[in-house]
Amino acid sequence: MRTQVGIVGGGPAGLLLSHLLHRQGIDSVIVERRSRAYVEGRIRAGVLEQGTVDLLAETGLGARMAREGLVHGGIEIAIDGARHRIDLAALTGKSVTVYGQTEVTKDLIEARLAAGGTIVYEADEVSVHGFDSDTPSIRWRTADGPQELHCDFIAGCDGFHGVCRPSVPAGRIRTYERVYPFNWLGILSQTEPVSDELIYASHDRGFALASMRSHALSRYYIQCDLDVKLDDWPDERIWDELKTRLGPEAAATIETGPSIEKSVAPLRSVVAEPMRFGRMFLAGDAAHIVPPTGAKGLNLAVADVRVLAEAFAEHFRDGSSAGIDSYSERALKRVWKAQRFSWWFSAQLHRYDGAEPFARRLQLAELDYLTGSEAASHAFAENYVGLPFG
Known part of the structure; x- marks a missing residue:
């Protein structure tokens, strides 16, 4: 040929x-x-x-x-349950x-x-x-x-x-x-997404992400240990952990259901x-x-x-x-x-086992600056929607 x-x-x-x-x-x-x-x-x-x-x-x-x-046109960042929206469209x-x-x-x-x-x-x-x-x-x-x-x-x-x-x-x-000291445990479910936009969550128990594939297909992730075993995470346990990490507003409205796909992804x-x-x-x-x-x-x-x-x-x-x-x-x-x-x-969203409390306080300060400063939000939005092609 x-x-x-x-x-x-x-x-x-x-x-x-x-x-x-x-x-x-x-x-x-x-x-x-x-x-x-x-x-x-x-x-x-x-x-x-x-x-x-x-x-x-x-x-x-x-x-x-x-x-x-x-x-x-935007994403949400949940910081210990409190949600903040970054308006990508307005900023960029x-x-x-x-x-x-x-x-x-x-x-x-x-x-x-x-x-x-x-x-x-x-x-x-x-x-x-x-x-x-x-x-x-x-x-x-x-x-x-x-x-x-x-x-x-x-x-x-x-x-x-x-x-x-x-x-x-x-x-x-x-x-x-660089290998990160944690994995993501992901599930796919035929449920209505908890939000119209992605929610990235930083919580003392670890990171979580609420995403979707369509109006009727949801994709969720939670941070988990490197030695995680899927058998130790039945659907009910995952939903409970998502409710905790995403915060009370999401917990009150999230639609749960059986997972149709479950996987672990290294970072x-x-x-x-x-x-x-x-x-x-x-x-x-x-x-x-x-x-x-x-x-x-x-x-x-x-x-x-x-x-x-x-x-x-x-x-x-x-x-x-x-x-x-x-x-x-x-x-x-x-x-x-x-x-x-x-x-x-x-680095801002995940829990690092063994990190001193000082490190968590720095994460919270960084996220507070990101969500509270227009300049910081603009820099984030510019990167998230995509930098120009080379």
Whole structure:
């Protein structure tokens, strides 16, 4: 097989990159190790920055999002039960949209297949080769035997556990990492959300988040220990803990019900530098992971592939290498700002076991300043709705 850009990974980063390249007349092939059903069924975050929403709409992917997405002009922060609203729209003129990553993925797959795009699912033993030469390739195995894709460039959009980043020699890549001393326990329930907007809660018992996927589908999280066992957290216990951490106003109105999905998510911050290695480029979770507190993971992936698609278009259309040469630097500027925001927001909301009482008082002072100062609220809102693309 032969194409211009070989894309490893059929999640939203790889799919969107392929879609953007197609609009520029650039051929691509996506190689994905999982099945289509698995990719479409993965439960992930769903808060889209204004820039992400605009890009999807501008490139013909916004119709269902416009019908089903929930536009939020603000968020709430509950501090030991007392709720404070930050008006994102008034402070920045922008908003965020709740539209699940699962739905974004489905829209992208439909668009690629409708345009005749090639997506190889259930590719075993995927490997990348020759990215330091002029003849890079991607190899994999299917039921029909070994396969090979020759391409001009490789885009590593295969996530944190993919093959592209580990294929880089250790001496050429540096990884920065912070592992947080707690997990998130999440539940999905067919219940009406407790609020029209997200509620982030800081409580002496730990962090909580009230979110949603639709008007009838709620997503909740609570901070939990690293050694948490799901069997120790029946639904009733989770609902009781949510009522305590979200505060009396939410406890009085929250609709409870059986969970339809329950999971534990670790929190980490990871950045790999650089994001380009010869003719292979990393994008999305293959290059960086952020804690979900700031809702930046999917949005960073979108920002990466937007810049990368522009760089490839400059190369194939104009013969220019400027965009390719500057890709890593441009992408990493936004990545590190998102890491800073996600780390800072996480630090204010979570309970750190063993921390002295002084640290909790500093958290409360920081949150009081955030919710009471227009300047502080504006800086927060600017980061939350999304910084400009690099």
